[in-house]
Amino acid sequence: MSSEFALDPLEHVLQVLLANDNAAVQHLPTVLTSLSSPDYARSQHLRKFCTRVNALIHAKEPAPRWAGILIAEHAFRLNKDAVLDSAQAWVTAVLPLLSRKEPAALWKAAIALLDTVFVTTANLAEFQRQVTNPNASKFGLALLALADKGDEELQIVVFTSLARLVAVFPTLVRPLHAQASALSLRFLQGRYPSQQPSALVSAAAQLHSVLHLTGGKVGGANLWKKSVDDALLAANAHVAELRSTFEDGQRRDAASSDPTVAIPHALDALRGTVALICHLLRSPSSRPLPVPIGSIVQLCRRLLQSTAEESLENAFEKSRRAMEAAAAPELWRLGCDLLSQTGPSIGRHLSGYLSQLLPLLVAHLERPAPLAQKTPVLKAFICLAEHCYPPDEPILLSRATKSLLPHLARLIAPRAAPSTTAQDKGQGQGKKRKTYEGGELFNVGSDVVFSSVAEGDASLLVLECMQWLLRNPSLPAHLHSLTGRLVLSLSLELTGIDASRLSVDDSLHARLVRKVGELGVELSCGRATMGRAVGVVVQTTGGSGGHASRQLDLLLRPRVPPIPRSKATLDSDVLVASDKAQEQAVASFIGLGGPAQTRTQVNGGDEMIVDAPASTPPFEPRVAPMPMTKAAPAPPPTTSAVVTAVDLSAPKTTLPVKESNIAPVWGAAFDVVKGAVAPAKPEVAKVAATPRPAGNASDDDDDEEMPTINMQSDSDDE
Structure with missing residues (x-):
């Protein structure tokens, strides 16, 4: 059985999995998995399989029909050439189900099958002439009728299928333009008390953004421009209603409406309008379209400039002003979303408005808010960075x-260590909470x-x-x-x-x-530290490829001229002052570098660096034994010469240093000298002149007696 199943997978499907209607519903996941095999298209039982699927579609019960439609859609999507002959019969049997009262799951399966058949066979001229052309408009009418019958998920499926049908066959569904436009706009105009789901709003905006294709190459551009202008007018009207107490020109209609109804409804309508503008900017077109960049940027600025701190004297209710102030964060988000979609659509043409938009985004980045709430601002900031020229600001x-x-x-x-004294903190606050051993393992969220x-x-x-x-x-x-x-x-x-x-x-x-x-x-890259980043480059490549090869090639063979001489850069400065002081102290201790430096405080707290005296080994004089020869006559008595000498053996004097006053300062590259202190004077001693000691006992010249010099003799007379 296993070998036969491996040779012909459809035989096992027909004999066991699709033996009857109940088995088809029960084993539906297994059947779909079996069809994923690439060998089923070459099976000799393919015709029997198509006949069995057609029988399931015509079953009386909804469950077998639903299973048969799903099997047909899956088989056609995997290999349309194998079941193309049966597709016409499936379309004829499934299309009437959309006009009957059926379960929502059956409608979704039927829409998926028809959408797959019509869209994937657009390049087959004969199939399109026989099947698609007669049934595409009927399929569109059935979808428009289902938009008001089903739930939210069914409506999303309807809008998505209609958008694909209009984009692929704009000429066939041209008579449905007015109905489709009215249907999509109805879901984009807001709802109260509950707002429209975001997925449904996006699907409706996607449908409305492709309706201009029904106008052809000439009229499509005019329809698109008209849709954009209408959307911009509607968006400005909604913003004016949301800022009625903050703007002078919009006071007339504020008192005539209930703020508890008008503010939520206008905010929901603004969401739909902004979504429509974003989809219109992404919609396909066969010809270049004139984009009103100035109007879009003005709307973005108006949304981003909305604040809740403006003070304006007015006679409106405080409740309305409070609700409008609470809607300001949502206006910021919508402005950032619109800006993020405008950049990819117009590219570098947005650079002319960078000086107007960048200060607003920077101001929102500086707002004290959680990081998650700044996500739209960050996306808009990245959009400006990618699609605008670098600013010189x-x-x-x-x-x-x-x-x-x-x-x-x-x-x-x-990060603070987990507290282990939770019981001690609650001793004076009533009953202590019971703790368990190992309970800290479950407190990972903190x-x-x-x-x-x-x-x-x-x-x-x-x-x-x-x-x-x-x-x-x-x-x-x-x-x-x-x-x-x-x-x-x-x-x-x-x-x-x-x-x-x-x-x-x-x-x-x-x-x-x-x-x-x-x-x-x-x-x-391109800097002096490039040679020390080999490990980082190899770690970030993560595999082979063009990008990794380019990085390694750039690292090993940089295309820049060599630096003629080394020059200190700002990156080589030490940011912590204590690090540099410690290095100098170690160098002085081991005898390297220049004179040691000590820190002291002058003028009541200012730090400075003072060079200590150079370290010199002490001089210890040695007295040689007196010679045994007869001494010469003593010279005339003279006055003893008194000389001053520095006592090199005296201990070095250093200035006192207070360790508590030396603290690392983040961001300080150098120590600022705010005063000057004169070094301490060494001790001075007066000693009498003594005969010169012998330097080396083995030297014969040192043993000879010094001749006497007659200071009264005059050699010139001779």
């Missing part, structure tokens, strides 16, 4: 960098760095933003250096953090390590 770049660094520094910030998946994904976006900022030559050098040091610290810190301690998503750790490695490689 050092101040804005510095502000953006300073606002992003704290989100990365939390990975290397010292030590996780990123408490949610969205927050972890936002950290990756922060790294992408930092990558773009570091590429900009207008970024100040000190921030570039500080960011590079932070990236180095992250690469060292992430290797010691467990994935479960980083986030609830275990894959975040690997993605962060890979992203930090790529950023570190990019920082080292």
Whole structure:
């Protein structure tokens, strides 16, 4: 049996799995798995299989019909050439089911089968002439009728199938343009009290964004432009209603509507309108379309400039103003979403508006808010970075960098150890909570760095933003250096953090390590530190390929001229003052380097560095024995010469140092000298002149007596 099943898989399916209607429903997953084999198309029982599927579609019970439709759709999607002859019969049998009262699951299966058959056979002219052309418009009418009958999932399936049908066969469904437009706009105009689901809004916007294709090559551009203009007008009207108490020109209609109904409804309608504009910017077209960039950017600015702190004297109710202020974060999100979709559509044409949009995004990055709430702002920031020319704004770049660094520094910030004195804290607060041995193993949520998946994904976006900022030559050098040091610290810190301690998503750790490695490689390329980054480059490649080969080739053979002389850079400075002092102390202790330096405090607290006296070994004079020869006559008595000599054997004097006053200062590369202190004077002693001691006993010249010099003689007289 196993060998026969391996040779002909459809024989086992027909004899066992599809023996009757109940077996077909019961063994449906097994049948679909068997059809995934590539050998079923060459089976000699293929015709019997198609006949059996057709019989299931014509069954009286809904369950066998549902199973037969799913089997037919799966078989046609895997190999349409094998079952193309039976597809016409399946379309004829399934299409009337959409007009009957059937279960929603049966309608979804029928829509999937018809959509697959019509779309995948668009390149077959004969099949399209015989099957698609007569039935495409009927299929579209049936879908429009089902949009009001089913639930949310069925409506999403209807909108998706209609959008594909319009995009592939715009001429066949041209009579349905008005009905489809009215249906899609009805789901985009908002709903109260509950808002429209986001998936349903996206499906309706996708359908409306392709309806301009029914106008042909000439009229399609006009229909698209009209749709965009209408959407922009509707969006501005909704924003005006949401900001009626904050804008002077929109006060007239605020008091005439109930804010508890008008504000949620306008906000939901604005979501649908922004989604429609985003889909219109992504819609296909056979010809270039005129995009109103200025109007779109103006709408983005209006959404991003919405604040809740503006003070405006008005006579409206406080409840309406409070509800409008509460809607401001949603307006920011919609503005960022619209900006993120505008960039890929118009490309570099957005660079002219960068000076208007970048300050708004930087201001939102500086807002004190959780990292997960800044995800739309980060996406919009990355969109501007990818589709605009680099801005020459050092101040804005510095502000953006300073606002992003704290989100990365939390990975290397010292984390407090788990508290073991929970019982001691609650002794004076009533009854103590009962604890169990090993209970700390279950409290993993308190030590996780990123408490949610969205927050972890936002950290990756922060790294992408930092990558773009570091590429900009207008970024100040000190921030570039500080960011590079932070990236180095992250690469060292992430290797010691467990994935479960980083986030609830275990894959975040690997993605962060890979992203930090790529950023570190990019920082080292083209610089003097490039030769020391071989390990990082090899680690980040992760395999073979063009990108990995390019990185290794760039590292081993850089296309830059050699540096003529070494020059100190900002990256070589020490950020912690205590590190440099410790190195100098060690060098002085082992006898290397220059004179040692000591720290002292002057003027009541200012630190300075004072060079201590050079270390010189003490001089110990030795007295040689007196010679035994007869001494010469003594010279005339003279006054004893008094000389001053430095007592080299005296101990060196050093200034007192207070260890408690030396503390590391983050960001200080050099010690600032604020005063000057004169070194201490050495001790001076007065000694009488003594005869010169013998330097070496073995030297014969030292034993001879010094001749007497007559100071009164005059050689010139001779």
